[in-house]
Amino acid sequence: MNRLFIFDFDDTLANFSMYNSWVLxxxxxxxxxxxxxxxxxxxxxxxxxxxxxxxxxxSMNVVLxxxxxxxxxxxxxxxxxxxERNAFFVRHKTSESIxxxxxxxxxxxxxxxxxxxxxxVFPALEAGIHAIYIPRPWFIxxxxxxxxxxxxxxxxxxxxxxxxxxxGL
Numbered sequence: 001m002n003r004l005f006i007f008d009f010d011d012t013l014a015n016f017s018m019y020n021s022w023v024l025x026x027x028x029x030x031x032x033x034x035x036x037x038x039x040x041x042x043x044x045x046x047x048x049x050x051x052x053x054x055x056x057x058x059s060m061n062v063v064l065x066x067x068x069x070x071x072x073x074x075x076x077x078x079x080x081x082x083x084e085r086n087a088f089f090v091r092h093k094t095s096e097s098i099x100x101x102x103x104x105x106x107x108x109x110x111x112x113x114x115x116x117x118x119x120x121v122f123p124a125l126e127a128g129i130h131a132i133y134i135p136r137p138w139f140i141x142x143x144x145x146x147x148x149x150x151x152x153x154x155x156x157x158x159x160x161x162x163x164x165x166x167x168g169l
Contacts, residue, residue: 005048
């Protein structure tokens with residue numbers, strides 16, 4: 001269908017974002033590798049890319065320098081889909097940064113996928129594109145739900161549901 005899916009990285013595609021950032025900054029290996037990808041992320045990225053859709057990543061990064069950002073991405077195997085052409089690291093996600101990634105594509109063909117209402121969903125809706133919200137299970141119980149009332153807002157319980165709901169997105 002040739003859509004563009006813009007993914008958040010931390011806690012949308014990869015687990016334990018803070019640990020993975022912290023351990024990369026240590027001069028010695030502190031603990032064995034934990035984290036990896038969110039269950040179902042690899043299958044979703046393969047499904048979308050093999051189906052002709054475009055992928056991009058938009059991730060906030062205030063902790064790591066440029067070299068460590070790419071090392072973190074590679075550590076969980078995301079370099080298979082994302083590189084310097086389609087991965088963007090910003091201090092703050094804004095509607096402008098999202099629209100810059102969308103380029104000349106029609107807005108109704110663009111989707112921001114993330115786990116944060118404030119950092120992923122609201123900037124995407126402000127940009128006029130679809131927003132797919134996938135809250136982390138531990139996060140749901142701590143914060144009250146305040147889903148936007150917008151037809152471009154899609155709430156899923158896990159990333160694998162992108163495949164199940166693809167035709168209806």
